Amino acid sequence: MLIVQKYGGTSVGDLDRIQNVANRVAKTVQEGHQVVVVVSAMSGETNKLIAYAEHYTSTPARDEVDMLLSSGERVTAALLSIALNAMGYKALSMSGRAAGIVTDAVHTKARIEHIDPSGMRSAIDEGKIVVIAGFQGVNESGRVTTLGRGGSDLSAVAVAGALQADLCEIYTDVDGVYTTDPRIEPKAKKIDRISYDEMLELASLGAKVLQNRSVELAKKLNVNLVTRSSFSDAEGTLITKEENIMEQPLVSGIALDKNQARISMRGVADRPGIASDIFGALASANVNVDMIIQTVGQDGTTNLGFTVPKTELGDAKAVTDRFIEKNDISAAECDDSICKVSIVGVGMKSHTGVAAKAFKTMASENINIMMISTSEIKISMVIQEKYAELAVRSLHGAYRLDQ
Amino acid sequence: MLIVQKYGGTSVGDLDRIQNVANRVAKTVQEGHQVVVVVSAMSGETNKLIAYAEHYTSTPARDEVDMLLSSGERVTAALLSIALNAMGYKALSMSGRAAGIVTDAVHTKARIEHIDPSGMRSAIDEGKIVVIAGFQGVNESGRVTTLGRGGSDLSAVAVAGALQADLCEIYTDVDGVYTTDPRIEPKAKKIDRISYDEMLELASLGAKVLQNRSVELAKKLNVNLVTRSSFSDAEGTLITKEENIMEQPLVSGIALDKNQARISMRGVADRPGIASDIFGALASANVNVDMIIQTVGQDGTTNLGFTVPKTELGDAKAVTDRFIEKNDISAAECDDSICKVSIVGVGMKSHTGVAAKAFKTMASENINIMMISTSEIKISMVIQEKYAELAVRSLHGAYRLDQ
Numbered sequence: 001m002l003i004v005q006k007y008g009g010t011s012v013g014d015l016d017r018i019q020n021v022a023n024r025v026a027k028t029v030q031e032g033h034q035v036v037v038v039v040s041a042m043s044g045e046t047n048k049l050i051a052y053a054e055h056y057t058s059t060p061a062r063d064e065v066d067m068l069l070s071s072g073e074r075v076t077a078a079l080l081s082i083a084l085n086a087m088g089y090k091a092l093s094m095s096g097r098a099a100g101i102v103t104d105a106v107h108t109k110a111r112i113e114h115i116d117p118s119g120m121r122s123a124i125d126e127g128k129i130v131v132i133a134g135f136q137g138v139n140e141s142g143r144v145t146t147l148g149r150g151g152s153d154l155s156a157v158a159v160a161g162a163l164q165a166d167l168c169e170i171y172t173d174v175d176g177v178y179t180t181d182p183r184i185e186p187k188a189k190k191i192d193r194i195s196y197d198e199m200l201e202l203a204s205l206g207a208k209v210l211q212n213r214s215v216e217l218a219k220k221l222n223v224n225l226v227t228r229s230s231f232s233d234a235e236g237t238l239i240t241k242e243e244n245i246m247e248q249p250l251v252s253g254i255a256l257d258k259n260q261a262r263i264s265m266r267g268v269a270d271r272p273g274i275a276s277d278i279f280g281a282l283a284s285a286n287v288n289v290d291m292i293i294q295t296v297g298q299d300g301t302t303n304l305g306f307t308v309p310k311t312e313l314g315d316a317k318a319v320t321d322r323f324i325e326k327n328d329i330s331a332a333e334c335d336d337s338i339c340k341v342s343i344v345g346v347g348m349k350s351h352t353g354v355a356a357k358a359f360k361t362m363a364s365e366n367i368n369i370m371m372i373s374t375s376e377i378k379i380s381m382v383i384q385e386k387y388a389e390l391a392v393r394s395l396h397g398a399y400r401l402d403q
Numbered sequence: 404m405l406i407v408q409k410y411g412g413t414s415v416g417d418l419d420r421i422q423n424v425a426n427r428v429a430k431t432v433q434e435g436h437q438v439v440v441v442v443s444a445m446s447g448e449t450n451k452l453i454a455y456a457e458h459y460t461s462t463p464a465r466d467e468v469d470m471l472l473s474s475g476e477r478v479t480a481a482l483l484s485i486a487l488n489a490m491g492y493k494a495l496s497m498s499g500r501a502a503g504i505v506t507d508a509v510h511t512k513a514r515i516e517h518i519d520p521s522g523m524r525s526a527i528d529e530g531k532i533v534v535i536a537g538f539q540g541v542n543e544s545g546r547v548t549t550l551g552r553g554g555s556d557l558s559a560v561a562v563a564g565a566l567q568a569d570l571c572e573i574y575t576d577v578d579g580v581y582t583t584d585p586r587i588e589p590k591a592k593k594i595d596r597i598s599y600d601e602m603l604e605l606a607s608l609g610a611k612v613l614q615n616r617s618v619e620l621a622k623k624l625n626v627n628l629v630t631r632s633s634f635s636d637a638e639g640t641l642i643t644k645e646e647n648i649m650e651q652p653l654v655s656g657i658a659l660d661k662n663q664a665r666i667s668m669r670g671v672a673d674r675p676g677i678a679s680d681i682f683g684a685l686a687s688a689n690v691n692v693d694m695i696i697q698t699v700g701q702d703g704t705t706n707l708g709f710t711v712p713k714t715e716l717g718d719a720k721a722v723t724d725r726f727i728e729k730n731d732i733s734a735a736e737c738d739d740s741i742c743k744v745s746i747v748g749v750g751m752k753s754h755t756g757v758a759a760k761a762f763k764t765m766a767s768e769n770i771n772i773m774m775i776s777t778s779e780i781k782i783s784m785v786i787q788e789k790y791a792e793l794a795v796r797s798l799h800g801a802y803r804l805d806q
Contacts, residue, residue, distance in 0.1 A: 015458045052482055055418045057489035064488065067496050068481035071474035078471035079455055085467065086460035093470050098545065142501065 001166040002034045002124070006134065006156035009043035010173050011230035012076050018042075021230065022083035024171075025129060029089060034124055036163065038134040038156040039080055041072025062107035066136070066146045069108075070096070073133035073152070081131045091129040094119065096136035096144070099159060103137040103145045110145035112137060112154060112217075115162035124163075132159060150211035157214050161221030168223050170210065171230035176237030177202065177209050179401040180254040185393045187402035191252060192235070195242040198252045201344045201378045215239060242346055250354060251345035251399040256392050258339045258385060260290070261313040262370070263320055264305045266297060267330025275304065278323055282308075287316045291340070291373045291382060301330070305371060307382060310336055338370065339388045342380040343395060349376050361398040367391055404569040405437045405527070409537065409559035412446035413576050414633035415479050421445075424633065425486040427574075428532060432492060437527055439566065441537040441559040442483055444475025465510035469539070469549045472511075473499070476536035476555070484534045494532040497522065499547070502533075502562060504540035506548045513548035515540060515557065515620075518565035527566075535562060553614035560617050564624030571626050573613065574633035579640030580605065580612050582804040583657040588796045590805035594655060595638070598645040601655045604747045604781045618642060645749055653757060654748035654802040659795050661742045661788060663693070664716040665773070666723055667708045669700060670733025678707065681726060685711075690719045694743070694776045694785060704733070708774060710785060713739055741773065742791045745783040746798060752779050764801040770794055 005028065007021050021037075028035050049068050053060040060068075077093040084091035100116030123130050134152025139145050147154050153170055160168035175190055177199065182188040194202075196219035203212050209227050218225040218239065228236025242248075268274060275294075282289055292306045308316045313336055320332035348354040358379055362369055367390065371382035383391055396402060408431065410424050424440075431438050452471050456463040463471075480496040487494035503519030526533050537555025542548050550557050556573055563571035578593055580602065585591040597605075599622035606615050612630050621628040621642065631639025645651070671677060678697075685692055695709045711719045716739055723735035751757040761782055765772055770793065774785035786794055799805060 015455060019459070049478065052418060052478075053485050056422070056482070056486040060485040061488040061494075064481045064484045064494075064496055067498075068478060068485070071477045071481075074474045074477075075452070075455075075471060078467045078474075079459070081467045082456050082463040082471070083459040085464040091464075091467075093467055095470075144498075 002036070002163060003028060004036045004038060004156050004160040004163070004165045004168045005171060006038040006152055006169065007040065007171045007230055008152065009040045009046070011171050012039055012080070013043040015079070018076065018079050019083055022080060022087060024230065025080075025084060026087055026089055029129060036120060036124065036130045036132065036159060036165065037080065038132045038152055038159060039073060039076040040134050040152040041069075042076055045072040045075070063143060066107045066144050069146050070133070070136040070144045073135050077131045077133040084129055084131070089129055090127055091131055092123050093131045093133070094123075095133050096155070097138045097142075099130075099132045100162070101137035101155065101158065103139055103147065105139040105141070105143075105145070107145055109148040110137060110139065112147065112158045115158055117159075117162040120159070120163060150213060153211060153214040154217060157217045157221065157223050157225065160223045161217070166224065167226060168218065169226045169228060169236070170214070171228060172209065173229060173231060174209060174227075175229045175232060175234045176227050177239075177253070179252070180392055180396050181256060184256065184389050185396045185402075187396065189402060190234070191237050193238045193240060193245045194252055195245060195346050196239060197242070197377055198344050198346055199239045201342065202253050202255050210239075248347045249345060250347040250351055251343050251401065252347075253344050254392050254395045254399075254401065255342045255344060256339060256388055257342070258388060259310050260307050260338055260340045260382065261310045261334060261336040262305060262307050262338050262382065263313070263316055263332055263334055264303065265320060265323075265329045265332045266303050267301045268297075268304050269328045270300050270302060274328060277328070278304070278320070281319045281322070282316060285315050285319050287312045287319065291371050291380065293371045307338070307340065307371065337385045338382050339385040340380050340382050341388065341391045341395065342378055343399065344378050346377050348379070355379050357398055358395060361394050362391065365390055365394050405439070405566060406431060407439045407441065407559050407563040407566070407568045407571045408574060409441040409555055409572065410443065410574045410633055411555065412443040412449070414574050415442055415483070416446040418482070421479065421482050422486055425483060425490060427633065428483075428487060429490055429492055432532060439523060439527065439533045439535065439562060439568065440483065441535045441555055441562060442476060442479040443537050443555040444472075445479055448475040448478070466546060469510045469547050472549050473536070473539040473547045476538050480534045480536040487532055487534070492532055493530055494534055495526050496534045496536070497526075498536050499539035499558070500541045500545075502535045503565070504558065504561065506540040506542055506550070508542040508544070508546075508548070510548055512551040513540060513542065515550065515561045518561055520562075520565040523562070523566060553617060556614060556617040557620060560620045560624065560626050560628065563626045564620070569627065570629060571621065572629045572631060572639070573617070574631060575612065576632060576634060577612060577630075578632045578635065578637045579630050580642075580656070582655070583795055583799050584659060587659065587792050588799045590799065592805060593637070594640050596641045596643060596648045597655055598648060598749050599642060600645070600780055601747050601749055602642045604745070605656050605658050613642075651750045652748060653750040653754055654746050654804065655750075656747050657795050657798045657802075657804065658745045658747060659742060659791055660745070661791060662713050663710050663741055663743045663785065664713045664737060664739040665708060665710050665741050665785065666716070666719055666735055666737055667706065668723060668726075668732045668735045669706050670704045671700075671707050672731045673703050673705060677731060680731070681707070681723070684722045684725070685719060688718050688722050690715045690722065694774050694783065696774045710741070710743065710774065740788045741785050742788040743783050743785050744791065744794045744798065745781055746802070747781050749780050751782070758782050760801055761798060764797050765794065768793055768797050
């Protein structure tokens with residue numbers, strides 16, 4: 001198999017850990033695989049360089065920040081290659097440029113546009129282990145760019161796609177994706193296989209193993225993604241196409257998002273376009289509205305409730321207050337003591353009764369459901385924050401995820 | 404004027420010193436000049452990275468060492484450009500690759516083969532300050548190379564040549580080139596102008612301001628080289644073509660080399676080719692023979708004396724001992740308590756009496772001259788090491804270098 005392995009900052013945090021990574025790579029080669037490695041900067045290195053830049057200004061030139069930061073991954077790539085060569089393996093480090101990674105020109109937040117894998121391919125064909133500096137590419141005019149947060153994961157997925165690798169393994173300090181947060185429910189189980197869409201829902205709902213950008217790219221490029229730990233031999237979780245998962249469970253996991261707040265607007269004027277005005281204004285203020293619920297109020301007016309990230313509550317309130325001044329709504333109340341609990345599973349597409357079981361479970365625990373939203377593979381409920389852990393544990397048990 | 408300025412590791416040793424360099428560059432721009440800057444890695448950085456590599460093996464893969472080390476200069480270049488941009492100047496950092504520096508493929512000791520200055524040129528034409536990561540280039544296949552010791556000086560000289568710059572300023576922590584070592588003769592004076600050839604002689608004789616590779620390249624490319632301090636406003640020393648120096652002094656400086664030892668061979672067999680055999684064997688043993696003197700001995704045999712660097716004395720003795728075993732010579736004696744004092748000056752080409760004055764000065768101090776060698780612009784004398792400082796001071800006064 002051709003396997004792309006990505007090791008993050010913690011996994012290459014010091015010289016001994018880089019040796020540990022070299023041992024893992026060597027083991028994979030000895031098992032008969034071809035390996036391409038993507039590495040991050042040693043942990044702390046990127047922050048150190050950013051602090052250097054901010055010694056001069058709080059707004060350093062972005063293209064120069066990319067020149068600065070891209071050195072961190074180059075150092076790790078060279079050191080890992082040196083370690084592998086010292087062990088008798090043929091390894092070759094490559095910058096983002098050498099790996100053929102071409103991005104747009106948005107410095108510090110570039111997007112990969114295409115990859116020319118010929119350089120990597122010929123090194124692989126020569127029997128070499130290719131070690132790529134992650135997080136970086138070059139724009140069309142040849143200037144170094146970086147990919148922003150989670151950039152090395154993106155590098156790995158994109159490289160795996162360009163090389164049509166059999167597997168892209170993302171190594172972190174956790175074993176994989178769990179049915180729910182094990183700190184809340186110790187009976188949580190590691191998931192062996194999960195579909196891209198489920199993973200996207202779980203990630204956006206607070207499970208922080210992988211960034212959505214990487215999962216989306218993996219889905220787009222049809223890359224089999226594995227997330228596993230560089231500190232253990234545990235198998236990890238495979239994120240793949242739905243079709244590749246033989247026995248689809250009804251529900252894959254329970255996600256909890258505590259970074260939610262709610263605004264309830266009462267007495268919303270009953271005129272066409274009012275909702276569009278309000279949510280248009282919120283969008284203009286860069287407020288990310290998540291769930292929306294509308295109920296009929298008194299005197300022909302309606303009530304509108306919506307949720308936003310807690311950090312954007314102040315901005316959202318400022319927008320709604322403008323509509324109060326215009327008499328478009330009569331009142332807007334904030335509530336930041338709520339949370340969102342979600343049940344995710346592709347299996348629920350073809351099964352009825354999944355939602356009913358969720359509502360019944362909440363009822364049996366006397367938890368009031370304030371808002372509900374559903375999609376094909378997800379049921380989300382807004383409840384009071386104080387019930388968060390109880391709700392997660394109850395749902396985890398109700399769907400038998402501990403078995 | 405178009406000025407290339409090179410700042411070494413000490414000059415960019417920390418963030419405040421990089422700010423100091425930015426101020427100097429800005430001042431030069433304000434004076435109406437176009438500036439290209441070449442920087443080294445922050446002092447200590449390269450050694451740190453080498454230590455990292457040697458954590459894995461004492462013989463790390465050389466191409467990976469280049470990948471590793473080249474990051475140091477990139478960081479400095481980006482930081483200096485960030486500092487300049489923060490001051491309101493348009494600056495742009497460039498790696499060796501972006502600057503168009505192409506080398507041979509000898510990793511860690513590459514030689515510059517050619518420079519394509521178009522990238523630098525268009526940035527300059529856009530009114531930008533170009534900041535180049537020194538010490539590095541790329542080979543024909545695009546892989547990063549480094550230029551070895553003194554590499555950033557070489558980058559600066561080569562870039563100045565490719566851009567046909569008016570001046571190449573090498574900033575270090577000393578003011579320039581002195582008539583002799585001021586620690587030996589406090590009356591030593593800074594030299595305003597000196598020819599390439601004189602500088603080469605002084606450098607090879609122990610004055611360590613510039614490496615000979617850089618001076619040789621400056622001579623070849625006809626680059627006006629200035630060595631000056633980044634910690635003062637002193638003018639520095641201009642190293643240039645002989646024709647550019649109006650008033651040629653008879654003698655420019657006195658150099659002292661204490662890293663010399665002598666081997667005296669007695670009873671050398673009087674047969675054709677014997678000298679060739681001995682010095683050929685020394686060359687094969689990588690011994691650098693400097694001065695050679697031959698005198699007629701007794702019984703038709705000759706005596707041969709030669710000097711070598713002190714560090715190579717052991718190797719040299721091993722070679723001569725082999726000739727004693729073969730009865731080609733009767734004895735070889737080592738003397739490591741000698742030194743070489745040299746008088747350098749292009750003016751002596753056209754003046755007689757320079758050598759006579761040297762010998763007379765030595766005689767007046769009762770210093771015995773053990774060996775003499777002369778070239779068009781240099782007179783070297785081997786004397787006992789204990790007279791080294793006395794000889795330098797006497798000669799410095801005799802040629803009125805303190806005036």
